[in-house]
Amino acid sequence: MTTTAYFAAGARLWPDYKPHLERAIAETGLDLDLITTAPDPEKVDFIIFAPGGDITDFSLYPNARAVLNLWAGVERIVTNPTLTQPLCRMVDPALTQGMVEWVTGHVLRYHLGIDQFILNQDGIWREGVAAPPARLRPVAMLGLGELGRACGQALAGLGFPVLGWGRSPREVPGIDCHSGEEGLETVLRQAQIVVTLLPLTRDTENLLDARRLGWLPDGAMIVNPGRGPLVDDDALLAALDTGKVGHATLDVFRQEPLPAAHPYWAHPRVTVTPHIAAATPPDTASVVVIENIARSLAGKPLLHLVDRERGY
Known part of the structure; x- marks a missing residue:
């Protein structure tokens, strides 16, 4: 059965990430469907996210196995009371x-x-x-x-x-x-x-x-x-x-x-300086995201899992 990953990091980022995510999926051989809208939230298996993205209420996605953040920092997400899914920060x-x-x-x-x-x-x-x-x-x-x-x-x-x-x-x-x-x-x-x-x-x-x-x-x-x-x-x-x-x-x-x-x-x-110290590179970050999805589907522990108590 096809797995669905919802790119909810915002329309502005999608053109930058789309080719790299598709390449990473092809290289891993996953049967993974990337979507940029989620008409049926219950069918979303993974959420690719960034602060300011498309989601404020994560409870609408009860079957999502993980939220994969594109930023190293998670303080703008981890305090969201609707977020009950595992949250992974970006380590690239x-x-x-x-x-x-x-x-x-x-x-x-x-x-x-x-x-x-x-x-x-x-x-x-x-x-x-x-x-x-x-x-x-x-x-x-x-x-x-x-x-x-x-x-x-x-x-x-x-x-x-x-x-x-x-x-x-x-x-x-x-x-x-x-x-x-x-x-x-x-x-x-x-x-x-x-x-x-x-x-x-x-x-x-x-x-x-x-x-x-x-x-x-x-x-x-x-x-x-x-x-x-x-x-x-x-x-x-x-x-x-x-x-x-x-x-x-x-x-x-x-x-x-x-x-x-x-x-x-x-x-x-x-x-x-205008928040430019270390931007997330879409090409390598896409590899990190898809690798984590592949690990989850294979029953392996997620990488870079956030500790909710510590906040990172």
Whole structure:
């Protein structure tokens, strides 16, 4: 009997995903019917979804065996009370590589002081402004999941001392790992550059508040490609105004697009990027989705299953 997968991630994404999903289905040999509308919800076996997609009430799909999210983050879905089906987040090596490139680029930008040369092409020869060795520039990696581990290990490979922090104890080769509130203070008090790659949960919202920003060495830099609400916006703006935080590069925000009147746009110590740190590549993400469907049909455990209690 044909299995049905409902692409409910929205009409805008369908043209990008359609050829890659069809290719992945052909390569696995599945008898899988892709649909973009579901006139009979009870016949839907799998739901391919993204925030802002076509579904708000998952209870209409009682026979769906899994909801397969196209984003790494699931905070906009996992709290939906109608969602009782297993939920899988996107873990894609190509997405991870994109995040590694973005994070590494911005950490090196801060470390090397590149902005001062780009912005000061004024004929003045400035000596004595070379960067210190990377080994003297501690970097804090807040979040040691798939993305945080990969970014932290890439930075460690470049010679940066990387201090990792997570809500639960971890061991990651090349990273000095910490956990708990005491561990967070230890990490932040040493960090000259802070990267946030935590999931958004009740426990991580406003993690970087005024008190914790106060632990940073004066002039520390912040790079946030994780989730906007990880940072208390008012506290960060105050720390930027005093110079406690030297600069912040922010890719994610509480409201997106970031409103034109938001103070981040005009602040001289803030760089805004439009949620571009690590887009999901349709070609490789399609392979991940179809592989998970194939596993489910073969009676194997789903990959990247979300823990509802933890929220990711």
